[in-house]
Amino acid sequence: MGSDSMSEEQPERHFRTLFISDVHLGARGSQADKLLDFLRVHDADTIYLVGDIVDGWALKSGWHWPQSHNDFVQKMLRKARKGAKVIYIPGNHDEFLRKYYGTHFGGIDVVENAVHTGADGKRYLVIHGDIFDLVVQNARWLAHLGDKAYDFAIQMNRLVNFFRRLFGVGYWSLSQWAKQKVKKAVNYIGAFxxxxxxxxxxxxxxxxxxxxxxxxxxxxxxxxxxxxxGDWVESCTALVEHEDGRFEIISWTDLQRENALVPAVAARAAA
Known part of the structure; x- marks a missing residue:
């Protein structure tokens, strides 16, 4: 679907704040198409892009920029033009933007980090988090190697889930399973x-x-x-803040996409 038609759609759920991270535009594993589906149903007054939105590491090794990646960028620019507050906090994969702290791109603010005040008055530090990853900071070659291994795991995971869908079995995440089962991964997450x-x-x-x-x-x-x-490479999750200050993680699985998008399409057709 083209960007013009996307702009005409009215999201069904509106939140006070939306937090999106790790989209990895430019990487073959990015599921920007699912994120666009998510944004057709969900909107917010303030949107935080919490790092690794663009994957500069992947783009350096080989150009990959399908239409869905461009559509997401255009969608964020449109939201900013229409009055949404859009804040971009670069991560390690889009660190090339860190030289532009304090600047504005098409109405999008680029900052090092932010303090978000919730509807209940509580303060929340918003930060990508890579500066607290010792591997990224002290052994960049190892981080790049791990990135390649993760890409391979994603490809394997898609193959596994292709067969699971054939047999009517739900989605299963190889990397999430590994993180929960491997002791070092659990310890790493805890330390982070x-x-x-x-x-x-x-x-x-x-x-x-x-x-x-x-x-x-x-x-x-x-x-x-x-x-x-979370991320939009594998788990396809976003964090939202409701008008009453309550936070929720929304996981945009294939089933949730169907349940949310089909009624919305039917309603528009009947209008």
Whole structure:
């Protein structure tokens, strides 16, 4: 579907704030098409792009930019033009934007991090989180190697889920399973979360909202609310804030897409 037709659609669910991270535009594993479907149904007054929206690492190794990737960029620019507050916090994969802190691109603000004030008055540090990843900071070659391994795991995971769909079995995530089962991965996630919690406390914030590790979760850690947006490579998740200040992770699975989009299409057809 072209960008012009997308702009005519009216989202069915409106939130106070929407947090999206790790879209990895330019990478073959990016599921920008699903994110566009999600945005046809969901909208918000304020949208935070919490890093790794564009994958500069992938683009350096080989150009890949299908129409859906361009459509997402155009959609964000349109939202900014129509009055939505759009804030872009670069991550390690789109670190080329870090030289532009404090500037505006088509109405989109580029900042190092932000403090979001919730509807209930609580303060939340919004940050990508890669600066607390020792592998990224101290062994970039290892981070790039891990990135390639992750791409391979994504391809294998899609093959597995192709056969699962044939047999009517639901989606299964290889990388999420590995993160939960492999002790070192569990320890890594725990250390990452603890570091972000400490940083939120340093900002005198009640919570922290981040991305980077592709693991969506909302939990309380040491009196601080830790929230991770997840990603749009595999889990296809976003974090939303309701008008009453309540936060929720929305996982945009194939079933949820069908349940949300089919009634919306039918309603428009009947109008």
């Amino acid at each position: 979360e603890n570091a972000l919690v400490a940083e939120a406390r340093r900002y005198d914030a009640e919570g922290v909202i981040c991305g980077h590790i592709h693991y969506a979760v909302i939990r309380d850690e040491q009196g601080i609310r830790y929230m991770n947006c």
